[in-house]
Amino acid sequence: MESGQSRQEGADAHPQWAGAGASDGIGIFSGAPLADVFEIERGLASRAFTGPLKDVGFLDVTDRMRESGFFEQINEPSFSPWMSRGRIFGIPHDVHPVLLAYRSDLVEEAGIDVSQIETWDDFYRVLRPMQKDTNGDGRVDRWLLHAWDTDNEVTQILFYQAGGSYFNDEGEAQLNNPDHAAFLVRLVTWITGPERRVTDLAVNPVMSLKQRLDGVVVATLLADWAAGAWKLAMPGLGGKVKLMPMPAWEAGGRRTSVQGGTMIAINRNSPHTEKAWEFAKNLYLSEENTEAIFRKSSIISPIKTMWSLPFYDEPDPYFSGQRMGRMSIEQAPHVPLRPSSPYANMAQAFLGNALMSLRAYADENELFDQEQLVPEAQRLLDKAQVRLQREMGRNMFLAKGDES
Amino acid sequence: MSMKSHHTRWNWSPLFFVGPFLLLFSVFVVWPLISSLILAFQQTYGPGTTIWVGFRNFSYLISDVHFWTAVSNTAIFTLGSLFIQLPVSLGLALLLNHPKLVGRSWLRLIFFSPSLVGLPFVAILFSPIFEKRIGLLNVALHALTGGAGGTPSLRGCSTT
Secondary structure, X not given: OXXXXXXXXXXXXXXXXXXXXXHHHHHHHXXXXXXXXXXXXXXXXXXXXXXXXXXXXXXXXXXXXXXXXXXXXXXXXXHHHHEEOOEEOOEEOOXXXXXXXXXXXXXXXXXXXXXXXXXXXXXXXXXXXXXXXXXXXXXXXXXXXXXXXXXXXXXXXXXXXOOOOXXXXXXXXXXXXXXXXXXHHHHXXXXXXXXXXXXXXXXXXXXXXXXHHHXXXXXXXXXXXXXXXXXXXXXXXXXXXXEEEOOEOOOOOOOOOEOOOEEEEEEOOOOOHHXXXXXXXXXXXXXXXXXXXXXXXXXXXXXXXXXXXXXXXXOEHHHOOEOHHHXXXXXXXXXXXXXXXXXHHHHHHHHHHHHHHHHHHHHHHOOOOHHHHHHHHHHHHHHHHHHHHHHHHHOHHHHOOOOO | OOOOOOOOOOOOHHHHXXXXXXXXXXXXXXXXXHHHHHHOOEEEOOXXXXXXXXOHHHHHHHOOHHHHHHHHHHHHHHHHHHHHHHHHHHHHHHHHOOXXXXXXXXXXXXXXXXXXXXXXXXXXXXXXXXXXXXXXXXXXXXXHHOOOOOOOOHHXXXXX
């Protein structure tokens, strides 16, 4: 195998691989020379699904996945970002379950037992004493959760957990589902008004790291990959944080969500399809690399048979000795589906805009009662729905119900 | 009386001189213009997959409220630049050039100094100043007013 940088020397003999960036996105559409295999993030990959199925630049691996048995072995939700019109266009890299990371040093110092938390209402009730002005300057400087109306990523994690979905089973937009309006209203009351419980962190990355170390937020939603990133970026938090399943929206509800996603895809025009397939399988699906990926980045494998491997049970000193791998795996079967629609990013942005507008409306009118906010939330989502439908309807390739 | 026959001979030399220009102009200006015109009536999925959509792209654009907002903003910005920014900057330049202006050198330095610092550095420097809540500006405002502090942030602006 050769990296994309050494493409010229090995062009005739070996497949090449590359991490896909914007230029590869252009290459996928234009037919320009590309690596045989590329690793691609879902936001970029979904753009390839805007056209006719027969022209998608990734090799259709549906039959290969079935014949090799991986279709049954891989956690079902892991396929969703890489499927379009019933076909699979890449090998899933991950599950990316989201857990709740909390400052165990602060929580234990306050004598709070988090085991009694099952729902978000429990979470805010139990941790309520921790929200306070810690330095006596008259401002609250410790909040319970990192979330904000401008933080679309956190909003989406919570949205998926709450059962939200931008599209129905037929792929049609359904942003203005009344359940989504109820979700927005509930989130707004976390962000503003007398029951405010959350805060955002600085945009400046250095300042936000400092805020985390200072304990400005007690808890943060953390996908497995983000746990790996924390270990690298904030070694100072080692031993001061613990994980727990996300509190559910309702008792008995889902205790996790999902964030991000990557696949390995094979260039449809690759002259080395078989070698590329073998390489991709080894890279993502072999036991050896599964362990390496987990140890390096805390990312768990999407292959269910790998979940019993012993390294997932090792105590993680960063998370105060908890078995971070096992905790993630316990939630893995329950992660919500990530849409592969090329309009998912747009839907996410529209939902975020609606949330910001609703928060502004609540502030301007000093309305913080959930029932009173529902009509405005519904109006904003109706408006967003029209926009999304308009954008989706413009695509003549998909509007024709392409199955080619 | 002898008659000279005049043969019209095609002179290639002018073409030789303008040829390279014509070639480059055609490849990099004329052809992209024609392609853009064709593209305006198509929907594409890469250059290999296209379908004709008639005037749909135009009707989509014209019926988009955000397009008209962008047109309006561009017009305001252009008029502002033309009738406010340009005359004011010209006036200031003339003023700075006036020999009787007190502190002329210092004022010139103040005006020119932003050009000495790259924009990325300016952004990095100002980021901790304007950061919400914990930015230096907000901390100073809070200390002065004793209130909640916090300047409105563009991050919080709604676009819906």
